[in-house]
Structure formats: C-alpha cells, structure tokens
Amino acid sequence: MTGRSIRGAVVVTLATALSLSAAACSKPSGPDGGGSGSGAGDSAVVGIAYEPDSLSPLLGYGKDGNSKIFDGLLTLDAEMKLHPALATALPEVSADGLTYTYRLRKGVKFSDGKPFGAKDVVFTYRTILDPRTNNASRTELDALKSVEASGEDTVVFHLKYPYAPFAQRTVLPIAPEHVAAGQDVNTGAFTTHPVGTGPYLLTKWSKGEKLSFRANPDYWGGAPKVKKFTMVIIKDDDVRATRLRSGELDGAILPPNLAKGFAKDSGTKTYAATTYDYRNVTLPTHNKVTGDTAIRRALDVAVDRQAMVHSILNGEGRPAYGPVPTDSEWFTKGTERAHDPAAAKKILDDAGWKPGKDGIRVKDGVRAAFPLWYLTGDKLRQDHALAYASDAKKVGIDITTESGTWEVIEPRMKQDAVLAGGGSPADPDFDQYSLLKSSLAGDGFNNMARYENRTIDQALEEGRRKGDKAARKAAYDTVQRELVKDPGYTFLTHIDHLYVVKDRFGALTTQVEPHDHGLATGPWWNVEDWTPKK
Template sequence: MKNISKKWKRILPAMLLVLALAFLAGCGGETKPAGDTMVYGSQDYTAINPALYEHGEINLLIFAGLTAHDADNNVVPGLAEKWSYDKGAKTWTFRLRKNLTFHDGEPLTSADVKFTLESILNEKNGSEIVSNYADIKKISCPDARTVKIQLKEENVGFPEYMTIGILPKHLLEGKDLTTDEFNQKPVGAGPYKLTEWDEGQSITLERFDGYYAGKANIPKIIFKIVPDSATRLLQLESGDLDMAQLTPKDGKALMKKDSDCSVYEMDTADYRAIAYNFAGSKLFKKYPELANILSYGIDRQAILKSVLLGEGEIAYSPIQKNPFNDSSIEKFNYDPAKMKSLLEQDGWKKNKDGWYEKDGTELKFTIAAMSDDQVRVDMANMCAEQLKKEGIHATAENRKELDWAGQDACIIGWGSPFDADDHTYKVFTTGAGDNYTGYSSADVDRTLEAARSTDDNSLRKQYYSTFLHRMTEQMPFTYIAYIKANYGVNKAVKGVDKNVVLGHHGVGIFWNVADWKLER
C-alpha cells in the first residue's frame, strides 16, 4: 500500500493539471460575458484618434461628428442639427445642437470643431485623412454653436467628411497630437466612453448618458483583442465572444455549427487589388504600362472561388457600388493570350530561363501582403502563381509592415459606400494623401476635380464616367474582387443592421449601435 500511495502522489498532480486544462479549453479559458455586457472580437489598437487614423471601427462608438450616416449611407444630422451652403462664397455653415458635451462633461462647441479640422490640416500631425480637408481655406466661429468653413474650391461631398469625430480642444490644445496620452485615453461625444484599456487584451466602453441621440441600450461593450479569425470562431462557439468579423472560411464553418450564433454575410464597397509602385519600384517606374498589360493575366473568378469561397464579386472599378459607376469601361477580363501578345508588342521576350525580359530587365517583381490578413496573403499567392505560369517572374511575400517607398507591388484595399469623391480623389489624384503608389494622370486629376465641384448629378455621372475611362487607359491597380464581410453574431444581440452596405475593412456595422439590445 505504501508503494501505491507513492505512485499516486506522483501521478495525481499531473492528472489534476490535465483535467484543469481540459476544463479551461472546454469553456474557452474565459469568463462568459455578463448579462449587460456585449463582447466584440477586435483587431488590436495602439492609438485611437479619428483625426489621425482612418481605419478604426471603434471610432463610431467613442466619437461623434457634425454629420452621420443612416441605414442607406445618406448623410444626416449628427452633432449639427442643420447646415447650409453659400455657393458664391464657397462656404459651408453648420449649426450645432444645444447643450452638447464631451464624455468628461465639458461643453462641445464650434471651437472644438475648428480645433479638430486644424489638427487634421497640421502637417506635423501626419493625418491619414488630410486629403479630405485640403480644400479648406478658412474656419470661423461666429458663436459657440456656429462654425463656418470656407473652401478654396467647391466640394459637394464635404458634408460627408464632417462625419469625422470631434476632438476636445480643452484636452489637446498645445499638445503633440501624435504622442499625447489622449490616444490611449480618448474622450469624445459618441454613445460610449472608454473606461479601461488593458493593452493587447481589451478595451472597455460604457454608455454615455449625455449622448445627443439618447442613451444607448447596451450598458457596456468590451472590444476584446482577438486578431486571429480562427480563434474568434472558437470563442464565438464557446460564448466568450458575442460578435466578431470572420474570414469567409471561418464564416462558413460557423454556419455549419449548432451554436447560439448567426452569420451575417454583409455586402461591402470594399475591394482588393494589386497596387503597383510607380514611384519606388524600378520596374514599374520605368514601365508603368505593365499595370494594364498584367491585368489581363489575373484569373479573378478563380480567386473569388478559391480565396473568398464565392462570397463577393469580380472587381473592375473603384466605384462599382456607386450610382455614378460606368459598367461600359474596359474590365480587363482574364485573357493570358492577350497579355502575352501585349507584352511582346511592348518589346518583352522570353529569355533562356522562360521569363519575359526587355532591354536586359527581367519582368520580375514581388507582390507583398500584410501577414495578419489571410485573404490578402492568399490573393497575393494566387496572383503570383497565375503570372508565373505565363512567364512573369512574380513572387508573393508576407510582411508585418508594407514598404510603400521601396516595394514593387502589394495587395491593397480601398472602397467607400458613401459619396463617389470618397476613396477616389484622395487615392488617385497626383500627390494626394492616400496616393501611396505615385500614380499620376493629368486627365484623372482634372475629371475628379470637376466631379467634386458640381452638385448636378447628371454632370457628376459624366465626369465619373470620364474618370473611369481615363483610368483604364493608364491603370493604377489590377482590380481583383469586392469582398463580403462575414460577422458571427450571438442571437442575444438584437438590432444589428444586416442590410447596410459596409465600407473598407467592414467598417460601418456600428452605425446604429446605440439602438442595439442584449437579450440574454
């Protein structure tokens, strides 16, 4: 009995450890969300500031703009109750609602609006969205509730850009906006206020009782940092997450599960493309015509089927989901024979190794993709393999950070469900803030400038048609596909708008978050 007792003393701790691990795995190793708390599976954040950083779905919860969007992505009043435009003076006048406050109780006035716009325009801050506001000439505040914004040139889409979250001047004036602790302790006027940030783990938001549109229904929302889609899937199944965006593969997997979650396959204006570096790549700087030629070598249908599992549609235009789109433009349908014919007409010949070459330069380049985006990684790999088969020495590479100055090409994503000016003017005009590739076309510049300078929709449609036709003569990208956004949503979460067309990275799903309910 003594020997048996010693044996169990050795074995028992190991058995208990195994049982404990099994228990933790079974329940996700997490505490289930409380009845009044919704937990969202989110990408990580290092800073939250709508004036500096464009991509951040959390902005819609913490901040509020003068304008907002409704279910149809139309511009509607936000912090501003009304606005008007003086065409002769090129001046927009916004009238704020009464008794607006920030999360800290301080008044929100026209001075805060002026401060926000001036912060965006300040070159030292390096705002990612500065191109949207570059036409601002003068900002004045006749009184605490009125702000006048005079433009250098007309921009009929300007109210669209006033959805930008307003910053508190009293907390940021005189400080370095890029390094201030505000970026980790943001204070806005949105439906939720940040109460805790556990770096790399979670961001806790509690409803703001002073929200101009009324107190939100769900008392607390936690943005739990879960960057990996497969992990999100597991935590949705276990109940540790109430909601999360998933890859198409994981979305399909969740549909097959007997769980408490539904999967929403949501339409977006978010496209993926190969972006060529006309400024930093020796190859594409010397031979920019390759962007057009190579576009015939990409089998988009195969990528749509394999990478997106059929969820989405083949892309050919940056405004494909917009009423100003022109579907008659050249679509660069898959035609490898035409690609090779055009290469040979352009002076490219295959060398002894079977790769195309011209004047001693091999047609060799790398397509980069962000390593944390599996869809882009898979697209880069498929594009490279398709081109290789035809004699183009293309390779794919996963990177933690993109090298906009030195890379050859990358899988890029753009697209907006809002005014056609958004994600066109700032992406394709020469020298614009989001024109990362050095693309330049005088014709494109002129037509996009004209399109934003008239409120006559028939004229705007003509201008955008001209823009698209000029673009196809000198392609900036090889368009691949518009993607869908897959959201796993616990059935206890009510009020999510499944029909709204989402923007880049699926942003926009929180447009009506104050109306959501949690019924556990």
C-alpha cells in the same frame, strides 16, 4: 510620424493596421477584458482584426463616422443617409455652395462633464487643417477655406470652391478644445485617452490586445443598454474563428471560408455587409518590371477575377476593375476586363518581353520577376496574392509572395508590390483622390504605387470641384477609362464583409461599408442601440 491614409489598412479607417504582438493571441482577462463572450446580458465582446494608431479624431480616427467615443455634426444611418448628430439639422447651404451653416445641439457635454460648443468644432477643423498635425486625410478637407463660430451654438464653414460631398465630411468627430489644445496634437495623452461626447467611454486600451468601453450614462442620445463593450484585437483569422466558437467572443469578422463553418450553428447568426472594400496589387512605377506599362496592362487581363470571387470569397463579392464597384451608380460601363491570357501574352510580346528558357519573360536583360507582399495573418490577402501570382506565371511573369507586418512592408513599397486594399462608399472623391493623385505619391499609404497620370490628376480635380453630378460623373468616367489604358494597380475583387454574432441580441443591421472595418463597422456600428435578449 509617417502619414497614413485610411485607405491602406486600418489605416487604412480608422488609421492603420499595426503588427500585433503575441499578446494578440492571448486570452483577455479581467473585468473589462471579456474572457468570456457569454457573460452578462448587458455586455458584448467582439473580435476585430486591426486597431488604430490613435484614438484622436485630430489624427484621423473615426473620420467616416461611428467612432463610439465621439460624435460628428452629422451621422449616417443604416441606409447611409445623413442625419443630425451634434447639429440639430442638416446644414443650411448658400446658393453658390460656398457656405455651410450648422446649428448646434444644446446641453451636450463631453465625458468629463464640460459643455460642448461651437469653439470645439472650430478647434477640431482648424487643427486638422494645420500642416503640423499628422493627419494623412487632410486632403479630404481641401475645399475648406475657413471655419468660424457665430455665437456658442452656430458654426459656419466657408469653402474655396463648391464641393458637393462636403456635408458628408462633417461626420468627422469633434474633439474638446479644453483637453486637446493644451498638449502636443501628435503625441499627447489625448491620442490614447480620448474625451468625447459619444455613447461610450474608453476604460482601457491594451495595445495589441483589446479596447474596453463602458456606456456613457449621460449620453445626449440616451444611455446605451449594452453597458460594457470590448473589442478584442485578433490579427489571425483562424484564431478569431476559434475563439468565437469557444465562447470567448460574442461576435467576430471572418473571411467567407471561415464564416461558412458557422452556417449550421443555431446559436449564431451571420450578417453580410456589402462594401466598397477592394483588394488590389500595387505596381510601383519605380520598379524596372512593374514600372513598365506593358507589364501592368498584361497583368490586368491575365488575372482571373471571377475565379477569385468563386474560390477565395465563396461568391461573397464581385470582380473589381477599379476602385468603384460594378453595381455602383458611379461605375463606368465598358471598363470591365475579361480574363484573357492570350491577350496578355500578346501585350508582352509586342513590348519586347520575350520568354526565357524557364518560361519567364526577359527584356533588355531584366527578368519579369518581382516580390508581392501581403499582411501576415490575413488569409484573404494571402489567398489573393497566391492566385494573382499563379495567373501571372501562366503568362511568363514570376511573382514571389512574401508576408510581413506593415512595419516590414512600408519601407519596401517604393520598389515592391503590395496586396493592398481600399474603398469608400461615401463619395468617389473620398477614395480615388488619395489612391491616384500624383502629388500624394509616397505619402505614407496614399498612392502606394507612386502612380502618375496627368489626365487622371486633372479629372480628380474636376470631380471634386464641380457641383453638377453629371459633370462629376464624366470626370470619374475619365478616371476609370484611363485606368484601363494605364493601370497603376491591378484591382482584383470587391469583398463583402461577413460577421458571425451570437444570437443574444435583437435584430442587427449592417451598413454599406468602406475598406476599414472593425471599430466603426460591422453589426456593432450602432451597438449603442442593441437590445439584449432577456
């Protein structure tokens, strides 16, 4: 199994986006399928774009929290602040920052009735750290040296070095040792038939079509009022909007141009979630064209990011100059790049890329042309790809846009550019390390451009190893400034996620969201707390 970063698609949070069969466009049926989204008041049916490869937290599912089937030691509230979940309190941290101690909640049971305890926490983290486990996010736990149980209700983590955001890593869902330990971690039944402590139980997973859940009546946090919850997987944005309008769905994630069509609909509400979710173009270093730094630098200033925000996102987003949004405290002021085609042309001229008879530049017999792939059915990626290609053409670079499933795209990533995405609000280490670290080049959807920059490698290590916030900020400033000089990707926009939901429930909220959206995010991030209107 190829390791896939949560950065790539739902993969990219979940785990990764899959190609969907024709069944994804068929109408769900059956009692769990939610053929109608306006049925019983205690049920909800929502449309999402992607599904995970696996429902096992040991393989990366739910690693950022809100998995619905599982709980972590900690959880995040609407303001993205940490709160106890399976732990009774936030961790006790030693003075040197190397030991984290968690006291566990007593009386919690897994959905099969077996008790939860410290051994399950130890099993979960040790299994993820095992090299035989196909978890592409293992590097996120690089700081963890060991984990041990101290009695039945205490767990102690020992770190190799002080890692400031370690507590945020412990929102990771806990798997039951008595179930998962007795089977192959990568292929066993637990990957599709999970057993957890969460507010919902999976009743059915029809691959490429839907995931059906029912409320856990014995949930330690109280039984959810929404008793049945169905996530219908609809890859195509237009189809998702059509099925929401027809009444088949109670809610759906939609791109801005489709969400605005519901603005005057008195029966729905639109919820906007600010995000760290960016769209970028990978520029593979193994391609004769995109491997040239001059080409990458030229494209970085040739692109009109503000026009993309205006025309593609209808203003629901911001220009992106790197993985960190411009309104984040971690953003490095002065790294913004203006749309400047003249500067792009000069960069190419100075590097020996001269216009040919057809206007496309050539250097040493190599034509400045390459393909750019985007995920089939993803209108936002398609529109970004077309706009990017148009801007590139104006400076003499010929980009041919192509669509395909991830199964088609992945084998081509070493040579071909991809309209990709990523972003995590939890901590700058969470996204940047897997995106830029040279040792992860070619590791599934990690470092898709196979980018190598020693200065950035060093800064990434400093950023995750230093405990002082000012020192960490300096490290990530170095990363962002270096990306201006040596871009391995062209960052385009940071996208606000829009969700349209039938007005059948009380006031809903959203969190600041990562790239991954669907199962764990949107207004249904806390569906267990929804109160249906009477």
